[in-house]
Amino acid sequence: MITQLIHSGANSIPRSKSMHDAKYASILTPIGKIGISVLNSKLESISWLSESSPLIEPDDQSTKYIASELSNYFMNPNYRFNVDMMLVGTPFQKRVWEALINIPPGQVMTYGELAKQLSTSPRAVGGACKANPIPIIVPCHRVVAMNSLGGFFGEQSGHMMDIKTWLLRHEGAKL
Template sequence: MITYNTINSPIGKLGIETKSNALTKIEFLDTNVVTTLQTNPLITNITKQLEQYFTNPKYKFDLSLNPQGTKFQKRVWKILRNIPSGSVETYGELAKRLNTSPRAIGNACRHNPIPIIIPCHRVIAKKSLGGYDGKQSGKLMDIKKWLLKHEMSLHNINFHSKA
């Protein structure tokens, strides 16, 4: 059974979707979106853990996830979960680890159905923040910047090219 709920957060309204006993999707919603809310113990747990993260950016999520994607995307998403809060990696660094291209890493990040918990916001370009959910500016990039500032990693990013 698919269950859907929304929560308010410091970065706006989030849509949470679960199926069976796993989280399948988190969406960034417009504030005017009206939804029919459902709840169950899993939704309650996800909500509490997200609230913990927004209070303490070092909080480690302990949730069953079931993101829908290709084998490659799931491989990338698994590695993203190992990037600690307060740290970033570049698309190029991840590409080398997975023997693929930075563009392939970016595409996997773009299709990440569970942002925040699968922290694609911690992946940046060599000389910029890169994109977020396929966008280079606007609300979604503001969310990426907020998340990085919240985790304090935005203050530690140095975009000077290495000679």
């Protein structure tokens, strides 16, 4: 079960009043280093880190818990996250992110299908996916183009598309 604390704003960087209020950690995963930011025990962001980024061990209860949840997913693609999230975005982005959470592992939906469900355009859905502050848990990787994988965080090829492909294969999606 995923619960959320939703605030206004559309920025995907940590949104705490003071950067010192948030707890940070980074973990090594099969798709590289991932950074996590937690504020008041709520997951605020997941980010992709470069190989040269130092590992920051989770050292408090909230970051250890999020790291454990992600580890469980990487061991079992059907793992159901139980994470409190602080999703920050526009009302439209939040609608898209809520819809993403309902796409089961191993399944995909096209940008057009999701757009039709939400009475909007495929391009708008893609923009909301690109702005997603909590990838993997809010699974924007499960949205694809009609005839291809589409993009991933603004990229049409390269490392981010390798991550999208890996996540979809990990979940058993037919590519």
